[in-house]
Amino acid sequence: MCGRFTLRANPAELVEIFELTRLPEISPRYNIAPTQPVLVVRLDRGFRVPSLLRWGLVPHWAKDLSIGARAINARSETVHEKPMFRQAFERRRCLIPADGYYEWIPGEEGGKRQPLFHHLADDRPFAFAGLWDSWDSLEGETVETCTILTTTPNDVVAQFHDRMPVILPEDHWTTWLSSSESSGADIRGLLVPADPTGWKITPVGFAVNRATCEGPVCLSVPSNTPQTPPGQFNFDA
DNA sequence: CCAGACGTTGTT
DNA sequence: GTCTGG
């Protein structure tokens, strides 16, 4: 799963890391939520072009946008055969830059679920494996949308969750974006759990729960509320 | 044939 | 409980 994430990096840094054709028009984000605009990287005539797409894939045949709210993730195990994702998987793959993501675990004593922040120790941006589609309303408005692929967790994430987003290593970005007639198996082979090396997992406060909450406060841990000792969740794999 | 679904995660 | 909105 992956229902919230961060992208705090500045546009120039993203141009360098993802080899973009131009600066993406974004501000630092600490709480990117479903239905909001998401930065995606797509291949256009051989160039990596940044765009902002609505999060939650809406297939071209949908009657309205509402189906997208339940299509923020796509299972990598079945994405090649599901009617909703198959064509996008074959022809409309993208990278979704991020530099952290949130997952929730059951709270103690039946309390509220506890958000955990997953990120690289140096906070370097990484890339989710994504798909996109284009939808036209009856009024003729075109809306481009995207989804993030999920897979089984690696050994570290498995302590907390049954699923994790597909995070592509940099040397697979070009293959994922390519529209060449590479066999589906080649592409599917990229959809594996990320190596946990270099990742950290930290509990954060409940501010992030509110989709409209934005800014560094989303990563803060209220000192007045006792939290589970952070050490229990810190991994330097 | 037509009608209806088409998706994911976790369920405190 | 289930759906919609962000």
Add this chain to the structure above:
DNA sequence: CCAGACGTTGTT
């Protein structure tokens, strides 16, 4: 993902 609504008629 979580938060918040979830309904109708008629109008302060």
Add this chain to the structure above:
DNA sequence: GTCTGG
């Protein structure tokens, strides 16, 4: 659009 269920 495409697939499944009846």
